[in-house]
Amino acid sequence: MVPGTDTGRQATAALPAGGAAELAIELRGISKAFGSVQANKDISIKVKRGSIHGIIGENGAGKSTLMSILYGFYKADAGEILIGGTLTAIPDSQSAIRAGIGMVFQHFKLVQNFTVLENVILGAEDGGLLRPSLAKARRVLADLSREYGLDVAPDALIEDLSVGHQQRVEILKALYRQADILILDEPTGVLTPAEADHLFRILKGLKDQGKTIILITHKLREIMEITDTVSVMRRGQMTATVKTSETSPEALAELMVGRKVLLQVEKRAANPGKTVLEVENLSVRGEDKVERVKGISLTIRAGEILGIAGVAGNGQSELLEVLAGIANGTGTIRLNGVELDLTGRHSDGQSRRAQGIAHVPEDRQHLGMVMDFTAWENVAFGYHHAPEYQKNALFMDNAAVRADTEGKMARFDVRPPIPTLAAKNFSGGNQQKIIVAREIERNPDLLLIGQPTRGVDIGAIEFIHKQIVALRDAGKAILLVSVELDEIMSLSDRIAVMFDGRIMGLRDPATTDERDLGLLMAGVDGKAA
Amino acid sequence: MDQMPRWADVVLVPLISLLLAAFVSALVLLAIGQSPVEAFNVMVDGALGSAYGWGYTLYYATSFMFTGLAVTVAFHAGLFNIGGEGQAQLGGLGVALVCLALPWPHWTLALVAASFGAALFGAAWAAIPAYLQARRGSHIVITTIMFNYIASALIVYMLVDVLRPAGQMDPATARFPAGTKLPTLNEIPGFNLFFQKTVPANVTLIIALLACWVIWLLLWRTRLGYQIRAFGKSEPAARYAGINPFRITMITMLISGGLAGLMSINNVMGEAERLLQNSAEGAGFIGIAVALMGRNHPLGVLLAAVLFGFLYQGGAELGLWTSIPIELRVVVQGLVILFTGALDHMVRMMLRWVFSFTTAKVA
Numbered sequence A: 001m002v003p004g005t006d007t008g009r010q011a012t013a014a015l016p017a018g019g020a021a022e023l024a025i026e027l028r029g030i031s032k033a034f035g036s037v038q039a040n041k042d043i044s045i046k047v048k049r050g051s052i053h054g055i056i057g058e059n060g061a062g063k064s065t066l067m068s069i070l071y072g073f074y075k076a077d078a079g080e081i082l083i084g085g086t087l088t089a090i091p092d093s094q095s096a097i098r099a100g101i102g103m104v105f106q107h108f109k110l111v112q113n114f115t116v117l118e119n120v121i122l123g124a125e126d127g128g129l130l131r132p133s134l135a136k137a138r139r140v141l142a143d144l145s146r147e148y149g150l151d152v153a154p155d156a157l158i159e160d161l162s163v164g165h166q167q168r169v170e171i172l173k174a175l176y177r178q179a180d181i182l183i184l185d186e187p188t189g190v191l192t193p194a195e196a197d198h199l200f201r202i203l204k205g206l207k208d209q210g211k212t213i214i215l216i217t218h219k220l221r222e223i224m225e226i227t228d229t230v231s232v233m234r235r236g237q238m239t240a241t242v243k244t245s246e247t248s249p250e251a252l253a254e255l256m257v258g259r260k261v262l263l264q265v266e267k268r269a270a271n272p273g274k275t276v277l278e279v280e281n282l283s284v285r286g287e288d289k290v291e292r293v294k295g296i297s298l299t300i301r302a303g304e305i306l307g308i309a310g311v312a313g314n315g316q317s318e319l320l321e322v323l324a325g326i327a328n329g330t331g332t333i334r335l336n337g338v339e340l341d342l343t344g345r346h347s348d349g350q351s352r353r354a355q356g357i358a359h360v361p362e363d364r365q366h367l368g369m370v371m372d373f374t375a376w377e378n379v380a381f382g383y384h385h386a387p388e389y390q391k392n393a394l395f396m397d398n399a400a401v402r403a404d405t406e407g408k409m410a411r412f413d414v415r416p417p418i419p420t421l422a423a424k425n426f427s428g429g430n431q432q433k434i435i436v437a438r439e440i441e442r443n444p445d446l447l448l449i450g451q452p453t454r455g456v457d458i459g460a461i462e463f464i465h466k467q468i469v470a471l472r473d474a475g476k477a478i479l480l481v482s483v484e485l486d487e488i489m490s491l492s493d494r495i496a497v498m499f500d501g502r503i504m505g506l507r508d509p510a511t512t513d514e515r516d517l518g519l520l521m522a523g524v525d526g527k528a529a
Numbered sequence B: 001m002d003q004m005p006r007w008a009d010v011v012l013v014p015l016i017s018l019l020l021a022a023f024v025s026a027l028v029l030l031a032i033g034q035s036p037v038e039a040f041n042v043m044v045d046g047a048l049g050s051a052y053g054w055g056y057t058l059y060y061a062t063s064f065m066f067t068g069l070a071v072t073v074a075f076h077a078g079l080f081n082i083g084g085e086g087q088a089q090l091g092g093l094g095v096a097l098v099c100l101a102l103p104w105p106h107w108t109l110a111l112v113a114a115s116f117g118a119a120l121f122g123a124a125w126a127a128i129p130a131y132l133q134a135r136r137g138s139h140i141v142i143t144t145i146m147f148n149y150i151a152s153a154l155i156v157y158m159l160v161d162v163l164r165p166a167g168q169m170d171p172a173t174a175r176f177p178a179g180t181k182l183p184t185l186n187e188i189p190g191f192n193l194f195f196q197k198t199v200p201a202n203v204t205l206i207i208a209l210l211a212c213w214v215i216w217l218l219l220w221r222t223r224l225g226y227q228i229r230a231f232g233k234s235e236p237a238a239r240y241a242g243i244n245p246f247r248i249t250m251i252t253m254l255i256s257g258g259l260a261g262l263m264s265i266n267n268v269m270g271e272a273e274r275l276l277q278n279s280a281e282g283a284g285f286i287g288i289a290v291a292l293m294g295r296n297h298p299l300g301v302l303l304a305a306v307l308f309g310f311l312y313q314g315g316a317e318l319g320l321w322t323s324i325p326i327e328l329r330v331v332v333q334g335l336v337i338l339f340t341g342a343l344d345h346m347v348r349m350m351l352r353w354v355f356s357f358t359t360a361k362v363a
Helices: A005-019 A063-070 A093-098 A116-121 A130-148 A163-176 A193-208 A220-226 A249-257 A316-323 A349-355 A364-368 A375-379 A398-411 A428-440 A458-473 A485-491 A514-521 B006-031 B036-048 B051-076 B084-101 B107-136 B140-163 B204-221 B223-233 B235-240 B245-272 B283-293 B298-321 B327-342 B344-362
Strands: A023-034 A037-048 A052-057 A078-083 A101-104 A181-185 A212-217 A229-234 A237-243 A275-285 A291-301 A305-309 A330-335 A357-360 A446-450 A477-481 A494-499 A502-507
Touching (some): A037 A212, A037 A229, A037 A237, A052 A063, A052 A193, A063 A181, A093 A101, A101 A163, A130 A193, A163 A193, A193 A212, A193 A220, A212 A220, A275 A316, A291 A316, A291 A502, A349 A357, A357 A428, A364 A428, A364 B235, A375 A428, A398 A428, A458 A477, A502 A514, B051 B084, B051 B204, B051 B245, B084 B140, B223 B235, B298 B327, B327 B344
Parallel strands (some): A052 A212, A101 A181, A305 A494
Antiparallel strands (some): A229 A237, A494 A502
16 A cells, blocks of 8 residues: 555545435445465445345355455455445445445344244344333334334244244344444345245345345346346456346356356256155154154155255255154165165165265255265265275275275366365365266266255356256266255256155146245145145 | 365474463463573473483374374264263273272283274263164263263262272272283384483373374274264265164264273273373363364374473473473463364464465466
C-alpha cells in the first residue's frame, strides 16, 4: 500500500453516498490466499438493497471463503468492503453483526437442548439476568413471526423441531440481531421440496420488507426460481454477474465449469434381468435403539437402478448400512438367492464385499475414506485383503496398490493424479471419484450408492452419473439413495420414496413429478390425497 | 493449510521446543542461584562426554525406546496407553519367573525365554483394559492408569509374600542364576572398542533398535498395520471397511503391552539381575513423552529416547557433582515434556506464521 492513498480511499468511500441507498454491499478487489492456493482473486461484487442475490459456483470455487471474509471469519489479503456505501472493516463476526450482517450456516449452530428463545438470545443477552432478555425476545419474536410468516413455537426445544423449523430459528436469530443483510449457505440441502418452498416464501417476504439476501447454492433451479441477480464464481474468480431473468441454467452451468455441461443424464431404457436383491420385512434400529427402518420390502433386478428418494434421516442411511454389513437388522435379505446374515455375527463390510456388494457411502469423509490416508491407501480401503494387493501372508504390496491407483486416477480423471497425496487435499468431487473408482472397478453384483454427488462439482457429477449408468448397462443392480430429487428422477429406473422408515410408494420416473414425490416424502400418500 | 515444509515440521519444531525448554530451565537455575552454563556443561559432560556416560545414557534410552514404541503402537490405533509403567513392571515379573525357573546354561537361551516371558506378562496386563475398552467401553486412559496402581500392589505382594527368599530382608527376588547374565556393551566385540569399562547398557539395546525397525515395518508395510492405522484415524470408516474394532483394539494393546513388558529385559535382567520394587522407575511414563516428541514414528522414538536418556543421566550427574538438587532433573524433564508435547502446537503456529511470509513472497 502506498501512503497517501488513504485520502483517495476516503474520497471513494464518500462518493457513492448519493447512491448509498442502492447498494447494500459492495466488495472491491477482495483477494485471499491460503498458502499457495488463491481462494479469492480480485473479487468485486455489488449487491443491491432489497434484492436476492445468488452466488453460484462449484465446490472450491471460493464462495464460502468470500462469505467468511464478509462475516469476519477470515481477513482478506487485499480489497475493501462497503456496507451501505460506507467503508467497513470486519475483523470478526461481532463486527459483521454490528454492520447488520446475519449468516445462516449450512450446519446449524443451535444448542439442541435449549428452547427457541434461549437459542435466539444466546450471545445477545442484555445484562446478567436472563428473564428480561427472554421477555424482550418473546415480544420481538412474535413481531417477526407476524411480519415474515416465520412462525416457530418460542418455548419448543430445538431437538424437537424439524430441520425446516430449526432453519427458521437460525433466520430469527439473525433478524433478532437486527440483520439487514442475510447470507444463507446452501439452505435447502436438508429440506423437503415443500419446506424449501416455504423457505423461499419467507425469503421473498423478507425481500419485500427491504432486507437484502445473499443465497449461496449449487442448485441451478433455486437460482432461477428465486434470485434477482446471480454471480458465478469459478476457481476463486468472479466470472460473471447477470440478471437472473436474462440467463438460463445451461448458460450458468457453462460459466461455472468453463465448458459445456450436460445437465440431463443420457441413458437408454433399462433392460432388467433376474432379481439380484430381495429385501423382505427389514427392520433396523439405530444406535439409540429407535427403530429407523420399519419392515420394508423391495427388490432390485440386474440392469436396473432403484432410486430411494426421501428427506435425509428417514431411514435411508440405516437401510444402506444394513445392506453393507455395517449395521444389524431383522428380516430377510437375499442376494442372488443367498440369504445374508444381518446379525453382525457372521457378517461385516468384508463379508459383504466378498459376496459381491460394493458400497459408496453417503458420508464420504467419515465412512468412505480415511482423510489422513493417502489416495493409494484409500484405494486399498476395504479391499486391503485383496490378493493382488499382497506381497505375502504378512506384507502388503504397497507398490502394486500405488500402480493400481495410478490406473484408476487416469481412468476416472482424478485431479491431481498423485497417488501419494492425502485424501483430504483432494476436492470433494475428486475424493468421490476415487471412491467410485474403487467400488465400481470391483465389478460388484450390487452397488449401494448414497448421495453420489453431494458436495461434488457439476463437471464431476456428469462423470459419476455416466459411470453409474454404465454399470447398470453392464447388467448390475444399483441401489441409489439421494436427497436430490433431480438426481433420483434422472437416474432411476424405479423410484421408492422413504418416509419415517417406511416405503411410502413406488413410482415410475416417466410418469411421476416432483409434486407427487414431494407429497410422498412428506408422508402424505399421494393416491389417498 | 499445510503452509510449512515438511522438514520444518519434523526437524525445526522439536528443535525449537527443546531450545525453549532449555531456556526456561536456565531461568529456573538462575532463580535458585545456580549457573545454567555450569549445569549444562556437567550434564553434557556426564552423559555424553565419556564412554561411561554414554553407557548410562544408552542404558536409559533402551528402556525408553521400548516404552515409547508401546505408546506409539497404541496411539496409531487411537488408543492412549498410559499403562506402560504397570505393563513394564509385570514384564519384570515375567522375566524374574523365567530366570529363576531354571539354571540357564547360556544367556542366549535365557534371553529368548525371558523376552517371551516379559512380553507375555506385559501383554496380559494390557489385555484386561483393552478388553474392557473394546467390549464394555471403559475408557482405556482411566483403566490403564488404574492398572498401574494394581500392578505396583501386585508386585509388592509377589515380592514380599511369594518370591522373597527365606531370610532376606528387602522385598526382592533372589539374584538370577549366572547363566542369565546378559553381556554388557563392553563385553560385545565391536562395542568394546569404545566401551572399555563395565557399563549398564547391554545387548538389549540391539533388541530395542530391532524393535524400532520391526514396529516401523508393522505399521507401514503390513496389512495389520494398515488396519491399525485406519482404525486409529477413523473408527466409523474402519467399520465400513470391515475392520473389526474389537480385534484391532485387542491385538494393538497386546503388542503395546508386550513392548512395554520387553523393557524389563534391559533393567531387570540386564542390570539389576533380580526383580525389585518399582523396577520400571517411571520409564513407562517417560515413554509417553518419548512417543509425543518422536511424533509417534519409530525413528523419532529412537532419537527422543536417546534425548531422554541424556536428560536422565545428565540429571543424575548434576546431583552427583553440583549442589543442584537431583529433583531439578524432574523439572527439566517436565519442561521438555511441556514444550515438546503439550505446547508443540504453539511452536508450530509460530513457525507457520514465519513461513507464511516466505510463501507469500514466492506467490
